[in-house]
Amino acid sequence: MEAHNPNRIHRINFRLTEAEHQKILASWQKSSDHKLSDYGRKLLLGKPVTFFIRDRSLDLFTAEMARLRKELKALGNNFNQIVRRINGLKELPRYEFWLQDAKRKQEILLEITKDIQQQINKNASIWYQRSSQEKASEEP
Known part of the structure; x- marks a missing residue:
């Protein structure tokens, strides 16, 4: 107490x-x-x-970025494991399999990165509009 x-x-x-x-x-x-x-x-x-x-759009953006960050981190870990495997392989058939897998993971990483960029652009546009409106309402 x-x-x-x-x-x-x-x-x-x-x-x-x-x-x-x-x-x-x-x-x-x-x-x-x-x-x-x-x-x-x-x-x-x-x-x-x-x-x-509180800015609701910022809250939504933060939640979405946290989700995407977690997903991106998991994919990055998988990608690093694949690259380590490729570097340790000496047999051509296994090398080709892991190389194809690495290409698939790379495409997923690029897709998620594109999603992140779209979210940033979307929210930046909203924040810019609000900022412009606030400045306009402050002017005499």
Whole structure:
């Protein structure tokens, strides 16, 4: 349990409707304050409150990039194993088999890399449009 701050001995209690309570909680969760009491104190005393601005497109982009990164890492590991095998082979038929397998993996890697590039381009376009709109709305 946290130690009480001896300077803060006074309490203020007040009642809220469920809608008011939910509104305050939603606003608090968007703020940088970890404790509701810190958030409430800032609001009541007129101190500045820092809010996090969440960008849904950035969240989706991050999740997709994490998925693609995991997939790319697995394919890269497979590709490295194939290249090591090819370098250690001396028999021509086995060499050709592993070389063909390496070419298939390379095509998959290139396809995933293309997907990553498309995602980056798509999100960059969205962010650029938003940035342009925000700048336009700020101009007098």
